[in-house]
Amino acid sequence: MGATDTGPVPAGPSRPVSWVAPLLYLAVLIAGLTAAAHTSSLATAPTAAFVAGILLLLLLESGPLRPPLAVLAARLVLIVAVAALDESGLSRALLVLVPFTAYFAFGRTAALALTVCCVAVVLALYTLSEPAWYADPEYVSDLLMLLIGLVLALSMAAVAIGEQRGRARLEEYAARVAELSATNERNRLARDIHDGLGHHLTAIAVQLEKAAAFRGHDPHTADQAVADARRSAGLALDDVRTSVRALRDDHAAPFPLPAAPADLVRELNDGRIQATLQVDGEPYEALGPDGTALTALYRAAQEALTNVRRHADARHVTVSLTFGADSARLVVADDGRGFEPGAVSQGFGLLGIQERARLLGGTVGVDSAPGAGTRITVEIPRAVPERDA
Template structure:
């Protein structure tokens, strides 16, 4: 049985009423010595010494037990200890001439209650009362006619009952302290786990914010800087051949620089949690208008109703359009790029198709040869769309161009879960 093994001591929890047995022993010892000295007749020193030895042995036994088991004595060890105490109680009562040693038997139900539980304490109390009554019946003729005997019997029963009540209260209080100690321990563990989780969440939040900023800078500033470089190269080529075309290229480069500055301001506003009205259809039309007229012809087709789509979903599609047009200009050598946006009831879809050189299906954009790009754009696009619960599909083949399809939900997954 689990109760047979010594329980693990709990910090802050002690044995119920540890002061009661030593107090009773001390009172009985003083009372017995005093009664032996003042009693009529010769005082037998050996009898008093034996009585005092029994009480001192009981005190030493109790102190040793409390040191070894500060909370509760295991039942297997409590049984021989209880028997030993009963023997010492009987010896002290036999050597005591004053009769005060009978108070020792009040500790029997108290000890049994603490070690074995309520039933054992009540049972031993009844046994003690029965033994006292039986002793009077057998050895005291006419005991029921003697007031002192009846009074002593009643007081003994009352003392035993009070001992059981006190033990019940003390054990209940101890159980409450044990539960409180367990609760405090669980709270400490929970606090440590919460602190650990908070640290992890903070680390993940920092990593996520870094990735978001990296995507924003790449998709925003990277696109516009690429556009500026292309337009400046175009202006340099047409400077002597066709001045209007060169001026147009410089104007487009200036527009891209302004847009880059707007992207920086928008990022700062996002860090400050300042929302801004955004129209994907308008942004795509403006983007295509300034990109068109370069090496590749760019067309735009928009259908459906944009209203009701979350800002993050629309922003993801705009970033995908920027990345797709940048790749078509920088890597695909495309002559025509078609951009189409479709707003449905539950999701929006953006398709960027070019007739450039394409790439092998297994190569992906991250496996380009040196000097052709690092592939971060497509990875950032996938990360951004995956966080929203959308998907990115790339269909490409060498010499047959590239088609990038981006689909996002009307409401991002994280936002939808939070709203529920």
């Protein structure tokens, strides 16, 4: 019985160890009727009152798990009355049910107090019936058996409550884990939609604006812009299919590096912006073949280039991918208008980059100033092979 069992039991099963009380009532009823039959007193009023008391106790037992104090007091009175009417003497064992029930309803302190009360009631009954009861081995033996029964009842109640509290905590933890898993999945879907579909929709919008601007005086450039918009729409559809395939298959192939970033760089080269890509090292040797880190780097490059297209007003952009022995590093630098990192609120894109990197133990750095361009650095540590773990 630990210190934590002092309060009412938390929500759980409707009646822990529900078979204990009815079994005791049935045993006492059989023993009482057997004793009454041996003394030819089955048809007497005391025996009828004894049976009625047992039935009332069974009725009270079918009540709520947390009975009011009045019900608990009525149970104690009925047990004392049944014990006085029982010729077998076994009814005194029913006293163990009082602290047992109180433990579930009111906690350990109330159960211990009622245990003392039960012992006091038995001592009072002994004294009234036999003033020198302490000299009779039978009375002493009955008292010791009652004390053992009370201890066992309290122990059983403590174990049942401990098990119920443990189950409640496990259910709470399971619900919390499920909620966190759902939140993480929602965040992941939000990042994929923002970084993937958002990037391609931005490209389509820019290309259609270019087509509208050049339609009157350079139809060839306008047609090329429309063709680029169609190509971006196809890439958007492919990206959606890749994301859906990844949702359905945990072992779906990752975004290929460096081929996928090369496509992003080519897409950005629209005449206004000159973009270059540099790749050093082998990505799969540095990051492992599971695809999580590769996808994070691809999405980071995708979002960084989308921001360049939308906000930077840059002329030159460099994308550098370095796969080293300890980590992989992505650097996207432009010569655009720049900004003050502390003075501008972070959008969903940069937040998604930081979340992806943090989940893999990586870091994200943003170096920018008004008029000095922007440099975004994403570094993800090398995956540790199982043989090295």
